[in-house]
Amino acid sequence: MSMSNPSQLDRRAAVAALLKNRADTLVVSGLGSPTYDLHATGDRDDNFYLWGAMGGAALIGLGLAQAQPSKRVLALTGDGEQLMGLGGIATIGVARPCNLDIVVIDNQHFGETGMQASHTGRGVDLTAIAAACRFAATATVRTLEEVQRLAADIAEPPHGPRLFVIKVRAENPPRSLPSRDAVFIKNRFRAHLGFAAA
């Protein structure tokens, strides 16, 4: 349950374990810590880092998944970012892509702005919302072993969108900053998929 004791899981260790064998999965990261967490696993051409557009990470994932149906797409975001895009969970539930996973790194706080408690620490359960929006699978995990099992499980192709919550300790590790130049990151990402810059 989301009201239980705070998780002691280290977010960087969790994201590293989640993405260890990501292969050619395309990853979009939500603003704030998930963007730093993704960059800390190693800068790659198939990462798209957000520094704004709060609430948009999973939906960028949707557009990308629909345009690239043969690739797996992972939207890696935080509880605050996903809470701002709650309606998007309904939109993704209706669109029903079979190649999109949303993973919420949930520290139950708005970590970037002073660690104010978020809704997920007060009983709001994003997995229950996703399940009610017809997602094919949802789960909440709290330990590194569970994350490792999740990483293996999500490599199997699903029958629809999935949303997983990884509960982590509320702390801000040293920032690992990718480029803030969105045009550069966009063109690099598209070049990786074989598209020329305009």
Place this chain on the structure above:
Amino acid sequence: MHSPTPNPEIDWPSELYRVLKAADVRQMSYVPDAGHSQLIRMFSADKDVITNVLTTEEEGIAIAAGGWLGGQRSVLLMQSSGVGNCINMLSLSVIGRFPLLMLVTMRGEWAEFNPWQVPMSRATQPSLEAIGVKVMRAETAEDLIETVEAAAALAYDSDQQIAVLIGQRLIGKKKW
């Protein structure tokens, strides 16, 4: 000044569909509007275009950016009240120079029955321009078709963020 007269002979939604297909649009997302209903039906019946119904308009800004990352062109349909919902998400298109084509049916400006449509109608063009979106406007069917053709080229070939405002006079008075 002489005002444009709508030409009821022109089936402009079908013409817009033709223009957007010719521009290789592969994704359409929308929050419904009566003025867009025919275009929504045509895209929804098209197996070569992925259609997303949104809970709020800014979702379509994010989907269009994701589609472009994956090599596809998107179009986003909404009415003027929805523009207000989009403003912060438009940062993504503007700062990332993502092609964006929004077709916005205007409410609150011509024979409008509902006063609640008027404030956002007034704010539509200034708020789009304030965030950095280029606004084009059409009052007649002929002009609309040509405008959307030009807007599509600007968006997809020149990486611009364009909103085409479709005058309420063209759509006609809402029946109550």
